[in-house]
Amino acid sequence: MRRDPVVNLSLPAAGEADDPGCLRDGEAARLLDGLPWRRLVVLGDGRAPRRVERVDGYDRAPWYDRVADALRVVEPRLACLSLLGGREQSAAAVRSRQLPRALAFGGDLAVVQLAGHDVLHPAFDANALRTEVVRVVAPLREHGYDVVLVTPFDLTRSPGARLLGEKVLRTRQRAQSDTCATLALRHGALYVDLGARHPAAREEVWSEDGLVQNGRGQAVMAAAVVRTLGDHLRAARPVSAP
Structure with a gap:
């Protein structure tokens, strides 16, 4: 499986326009053509x-x-x-x-955010989570949706999630x-x-x-989704003959 490029978000950035984790001017048009x-x-x-939450420059x-x-x-x-x-x-x-409403919408692209609610629950059950994710993704795919699954930033760095302890998280x-x-691999x-x-x-x-x-996190998350969609479109394009 192709690994996503690593972007160091701890590097200082003057603002969104200079942040490597964010979309550049014209990048969306190029990626999503x-x-x-x-x-x-x-x-x-x-x-x-x-x-x-506001972040200066974002x-x-x-x-x-x-x-x-x-x-x-x-x-x-759109x-x-x-x-x-x-x-x-x-x-x-x-x-x-949510799933019944998504299916009734009759769309063609679904972005499913798994922000960590189940991961942070005291009674976390990995098998139960797997079952529920399948029960969301499979019907979307069967109804013609392209699906993007998104999981959160490192929760051990989140001030609101540290009570569970770094090892558990x-x-x-x-x-x-x-x-x-x-x-994702199994269901396309x-x-x-x-x-x-x-x-x-x-x-x-x-x-x-x-x-x-916060404002920066929202921008970086959106860019990661858009870039993933762009990679998908590029891989799906036919290769031109020399």
């Missing part, structure tokens, strides 16, 4: 922040709006439905509450990552592992509560 998607749905266990747009805006650079008529709520939900709740997050990588989905892609990320991407990304 010829995209086939017209209807995007966003679902998952993360919450939609009412207000993204826009406060949430990651899912950024992804939709990037797609609209190429397809201005429709987007976000099913993220005001609080975290378990993967089981995503499957029972690493073990649980590794189990989640392994599960998603395997299921794409996978964005933010924890592996940006291993040096510390508080630079987290809000003060440590459970939601």
Whole structure:
């Protein structure tokens, strides 16, 4: 399996335009040229922040709006439905509450955020998580969706997740990552592992509560999704004859 490029988010950046983890001017148009998607749905266990915590030099747009805006650079008529709520939900709740609405939407691209709700739960069960993720991804694929699974930045660096202890968090997050990588391969989905892609990320991407990304984290997460979609499109293009 191809490994994502590693971007050191602990390096200082003057702002979004100079941050290697963020999209450059014109990058979305280049990466997404010829995209086939017209209807995007966003679902998952993360919450939609009412207000993204400000970071100097960064826009406060949430990651899912950024992804939709990037797609609209190429397809201005793109429709987007976000099913993220005001609080975290378990993967089981995503499957029972959000999935039916996503299927009814009749879209062609789904981004599924697994923000770590189950990983942080005291009764974490890796097998139960795997079952629920399958029960979300498989129906989406059967209904014609291209699916992107996204798992969080390194939770051991999150001020809001440290009570569990670093060893426990690493073990649980590794189990989640392994599960998603395997299921993505098996079901023909794409996978964005933010924890592996940006291993040096510390508080630079987290809000003060440590459970939601700040302005920088939102920008980096969106860029990772867009770049993954761009890689997928590039791999799918036919090779021109010499």
